[in-house]
Amino acid sequence: MTERRQYDVVVVGAGPAGSTCARRCAELGLSTCMIEEHAAIGYPVQCAGLLSVRAFGACQVSKKAVLHEVSGARIITSRGSELAFDSGRTKAFVVDRGLLDREMAAAAADAGAEVRVKTAFVKRSGSVVVTRGIGGREEIPFRVLVAADGPRSPVAHDLGMARPPVFLAGIQAEVPKEMAGDLVEIYPDASPDFFGWIIPSGKGRARIGLAGREQVASRFSRFIKEHGGESCCHLVTGTIPLGVMPRTYGYGTLFVGDAAGFPKPTSGGGVYTGVRSAYHAAETAYEACNEGSTADDLLSRYEKRWRSELGRELELGFRLFGVRRNLTGEEVDRLVRVLNDPSLKSEILEYGDMDQPGVLLRRILKNPKIYPVLGILLRSGVRQIIK
Ligand SMILES: Cc1cc2nc3c(=O)[nH]c(=O)nc-3n(C[C@H](O)[C@H](O)[C@H](O)COP(=O)(O)OP(=O)(O)OC[C@H]3O[C@@H](n4cnc5c(N)ncnc54)[C@H](O)[C@@H]3O)c2cc1C
Numbered sequence: 150m151t152e153r154r155q156y157d158v159v160v161v162g163a164g165p166a167g168s169t170c171a172r173r174c175a176e177l178g179l180s181t182c183m184i185e186e187h188a189a190i191g192y193p194v195q196c197a198g199l200l201s202v203r204a205f206g207a208c209q210v211s212k213k214a215v216l217h218e219v220s221g222a223r224i225i226t227s228r229g230s231e232l233a234f235d236s237g238r239t240k241a242f243v244v245d246r247g248l249l250d251r252e253m254a255a256a257a258a259d260a261g262a263e264v265r266v267k268t269a270f271v272k273r274s275g276s277v278v279v280t281r282g283i284g285g286r287e288e289i290p291f292r293v294l295v296a297a298d299g300p301r302s303p304v305a306h307d308l309g310m311a312r313p314p315v316f317l318a319g320i321q322a323e324v325p326k327e328m329a330g331d332l333v334e335i336y337p338d339a340s341p342d343f344f345g346w347i348i349p350s351g352k353g354r355a356r357i358g359l360a361g362r363e364q365v366a367s368r369f370s371r372f373i374k375e376h377g378g379e380s381c382c383h384l385v386t387g388t389i390p391l392g393v394m395p396r397t398y399g400y401g402t403l404f405v406g407d408a409a410g411f412p413k414p415t416s417g418g419g420v421y422t423g424v425r426s427a428y429h430a431a432e433t434a435y436e437a438c439n440e441g442s443t444a445d446d447l448l449s450r451y452e453k454r455w456r457s458e459l460g461r462e463l464e465l466g467f468r469l470f471g472v473r474r475n476l477t478g479e480e481v482d483r484l485v486r487v488l489n490d491p492s493l494k495s496e497i498l499e500y501g502d503m504d505q506p507g508v509l510l511r512r513i514l515k516n517p518k519i520y521p522v523l524g525i526l527l528r529s530g531v532r533q534i535i536k
Pocket of ligand 1: 161162164165166167184185186191195196197198200201204231268269270271297298299300305318319320321358360385386387388389405406407408412417418419420421423453
């Protein structure tokens with residue numbers, strides 16, 4: 150069967166980035182169709198569901214998906230050092246990602262976007278997207294294509310686009326576990342090339358997980374055993390792309406969210422940056438439709454937009470990811486002990502920001518209390534960051 154209606158915009162993927170872009174395009178008056186390969190939006194979940202207050206606000210949803218609120222973090226090393234900071238107010242929400250994604254897709258539909266589930270992107274043929282779904286093979290004509298199809302991005306593969314440079318694997322289990330207080334726990338040694346986490350997700354429940362490049366499965370089973378998470382009711386596995394692809398537009402297509410490699414390289418969190426990239430893509434799609442051009446020089450406005458908002462922090466974060474990988478367990482332990490100084494802790498509390506770690510880093514590097522570990526940081530590559 151051949152579909153004939155031409156849409157201004159076709160969005161592939163109904164995650165947070167795709168739904169935001171589809172909603173915004175529809176609000177701007179563009180005829181918009183969003184396709185999702187799965188029958189149920191939001192599943193399988195591939196996320197720990199920790200969103201800063203700012204990130205949650207950017208999703209523009211009700212609080213239905215919120216399971217818990219956190220006010221700070223504890224960093225715990227295997228050598229026994231600990232750094233805890235509690236702001237005493239909500240810094241982040243722990244959400245049910247399935248519910249969040251469904252609410253965001255419903256908002257896109259309410260704004261006028263057509264949402265089609267169980268409809269998979271197969272390939273692009275000129276200005277037509279070929280899909281496979283319950284109705285069999287279909288063809289959907291479009292003027293602008295938005296790839297919001299997650300880390301694997303079949304659209305990017307189909308178009309032969311260069312991909313993000315780093316892909317981490319992540320595993321997490323939701324387990325019965327009592328946690329004292331409302332702090333997220335970070336375990337650097339659980340995954341020496343990234344970190345492990347324990348996130349309170351409601352009364353008597355926690356999410357225990359880690360991400361990294363190597364030995365992820367074996368490190369995860371060790372980590373979860375150490376923390377008593379034998380009985381798991383929800384296992385999450387997924388890929389986290391780090392480092393934005395060299396070009397986020399081309400062939401009449403804009404790449405948003407994980408498809409483009411937008412997760413923050415310091416935390417792996419990709420909802421905030423993905424949603425923000427989607428807003429910029431919608432503005433650009435609107436201009437492309439109004440001006441009747443999907444040439445590269447028009448679509449390049451998208452890259453200018455997201456770079457001016459997110460570029461600096463993402464680049465800094467990617468360099469920090471390199472620094473982290475160069476640090477040994479002993480050096481991380483020393484760093485944690487030095488950061489436990491009251492004046493550094495008060496800077497962490499005042500300037501710590503999950504979405505903009507550069508602000509805090511620049512403050513801390515100017516504080517003389519950090520000098521005992523400056524040598525370690527410089528050897529690991531911090532020099533390039535503070536230049
Ligand atoms: C273990 C783990 C923990 C994480 N924890 C956090 C966290 O705590 N906080 C945070 O902010 N981020 C976290 N992330 C990252 C976060 O999940 C992603 O950055 C976010 O989901 C990206 O949103 P997106 O809309 O770009 O892509 P996705 O959410 O991946 O959505 C892409 C959509 O495209 C669909 N799709 C794929 N191929 C096709 C196709 N061929 N046709 C049609 N549809 C298709 C998929 O089914 C999916 O629904 C975590 C990731 C992992 C793996």
